[in-house]
Amino acid sequence: MSHSQGHILVVEDEPSIADNIVFALQLDGFSSQHHLLAADALNALRQQPADLAIIDVGLPDFSGFDLCRQIRQFSDIPIIFLTARGDEVDRILGLELGADDYVTKPFSPRELSTRVKAILRRVGSNGNPAGRGALWHDPRRAGIYYHQQKLDLTRIEYLLLSLMIRHPEQVFSREQLMRAAWDHPEHSLERAVDTHIKALRAKLKAVIPEQSPIKTHRGLGYSLEQPE
Secondary structure (H helix, E strand, O other): OOOOOOEEEEEOOOHHHHHHHHHHHHHOOOEEEEEOOHHHHHHHHHHOOOOEEEEEOOOOOOOHHHHHHHHOOOOOOOEEEEEOOOOHHHHHHHHHOOOOEEEEOOOOHHHHHHHHHHHHHHHOOOOOOOOOOOEEEEHHHOEEEEOOEEOOOOHHHHHHHHHHHHOOOOOEOHHHHHHHHOOOHHHOOOHHHHHHHHHHHHHHHHHOOOOOOEEEEOOOEEEEOOOO
16 A cells, blocks of 8 residues: 555554554555554564554553553654543643543544544654744654754753654643653653753754744743744
């Protein structure tokens, strides 16, 4: 099948739901790969990159949240969580882990496919910089570009900035940023976030000195405004 729309990794342990998702994606021109277990999906993603992952939270071997954490060690592809629970805490946790969307069962597979298309349009998963803003993220190549220049980022800087690019103008607390970028946030200090944000600002200013897209919200945290 053509990959013109993108390749989607589907991780869902209920075959009937998975079949409906795969069929809806196929109707919209996507290719897909389905796995019942998180471990199998993780291995597959290491071998074949995908443009987006749809992950059920309640998987048999380990949770979708744990799978997301492991994926984020080496990939920043967009992720949509599926869950039978509509708990607000779950939703917030999913977004803090770096998810792009959150869908509660039961849902319409066609609506899910529409959300996939919207996310891929937003992140520009085909790697084509045309039509992007001044600051854009290429998750398949794990690169962030600012006014056409690829930024030389540490792993933590990359994870922090990619999260903020996915959710422009959203204010992230230091704790949320730590959970997104640190393997063991409980062993880190919140001031470490400030240090990395300062380093990110310096790298952005080295490209365009008069712009400062990362904004400080005193007592709250940081947000990103997409520069012109």
